[in-house]
Amino acid sequence: MTGTRTILHVDMDAFYVSVELLRRPELAGRPVVVGGTGRRGVVAAASYEARKYGVHSAMPSAIARRRCPHAVFLAGDHARYAEVGAQIRGVFERFTPLVEPLSLDEAFLDVTGEPGRDVDGRRIAETVRQQVLQEVSLQCSVGVAPNKFLAKLASVEAKPVVSGGAVQAGAGVVAVGPGNEQSFLAPLAVERMWGVGPVTLRHLHGVGIRTIGELAAADPAILSIALGGRSAASLLELAQGRDTRPVEPDRALRSISHEETFADDLFDGAEIRRQLVRQCDGVATRLRTSALAARTVTLKVRYGDFTTITRSATVPDACDTTDEILAVVSTLLAAIETQRGVRLLGVVASKLGPPHRQLRFDDLRPDEGGDVGRADDTVDEIRSRFGAGAIGPASMLDGDGLRPMRAGTGQWGPNRPDPLRRVEDQGQTCETEHRAEE
Secondary structure, three states, X not given: OOOOOOEEEEEEOOHHHHHHHHHOHHHOOOOEEEXXXXXOOEEEEEOHHHHOOOOOOOOEHHHHHHHOOOOEEEEOOHHHHHHHHHHHHHHHOOOOOOEEEEEOOEEEEEOXXXXXXXXXXXXXXXXHHHHHHHHHOOOEEEEEEOOHHHXXXXXXXXXXXXXXXXXXXXXXXXXXXXXXXHHHHOOXXXXXXXXXXXXXXXXXXHOOOOEXXXXXXXXXXXXXXXXXXXXXXXXXXXXXXXXXXXXXXXOXXXXXXEEEEEEEEXXXXXXXXXXXXXXXXXXXXXXXXXXXXXXXXEEEEEEOOOOEEEEEEEEEEEEOOHHHHXXXXXXXXXXXXXXOOXXXXXXXXXXXXXXXXXXXXXXXXXXXXXXXXXXXXXXHHHHHHHOHHHOOOHHHEEOOEEOOOOOOOOOOOOOOOOOOEEEEEOOEEEEEOOXXXX
């Protein structure tokens, strides 16, 4: 049909676990959990065998251990996942230049044909699945639809499911053709929609709406009273199968950040500053790698009781060096109480743009502290040649050498310091970690 788009949403199946199984094939068929392995860790992904026990992503690792104590818990390897994600994106880009990554393991693809020419979205989706399997040895599920909202929901319907204590294979591809939008959406639970969080869900249930079909047929006036005019109009559009957002292959970065949850609360001011130096260095390095600089810097602090505060400052000159970002963060930190114990620290750079720097007289006088040839450029060059751990601020040094922040570091919480150890389990050798901590 002329004017109808063909959008694919491709989502890898249990991506992090599946990547681990490529190098640990002996774990296939067993409950495997990837994420932070320490008592404050968070589950990044669970194999379908682990999901049978109620383990899921974003769950605290301690709870996952209680639910499935015989699971194998593996620390996440973000660098490896990024490498495999790049391979997968390379496959996508052979089908269309219009690829919008949402994360390492999922993306939208616009495969719409030329005006007046129909395309077989299902056939393209099946070919994508085959090529990803052949080239990367991983399975994915694909939703095909006239818009992004429907394609995303369709890919979920295509996935394997856990039912009755068994893992059932999914369809692999689910296509929603033009004209079938309402019949596909109607029976789905309303919480499956983008923008329906706990508060919105409570309001919808309060007016008797539990399915997307009921939402699509609801009185707009009642919805407006329950949700507010803007939210009501947006959700009603989606519930009726309308979504005009394009696939955006070059969507600009909005922020760059690092945050880390610590195995034990930090009370020592020097240690807190040392961790912030690592994070500022990591953020600054990623800014320069992306040829960006930040106008706003935000400090995030979470205490042991989970109370979280954020403080931000906007600077007149966009910054992209460790010293500049650390100076802002240090000022913000000075106004924050840390004696009660810090569970998590984070540094966020936002309001990003090109690194235009105003030339100052001091820049021309290196004998008086000017930064001609900026030291950070030299640091970047050394790291590009010898690795991220080759050079860095002295405060990043510990007994194991430099510990630079990398993308994904601390993303799922702290890991246990001890490696996997071999134990005997009912006469069979398996790999597990020490007994779960309560």
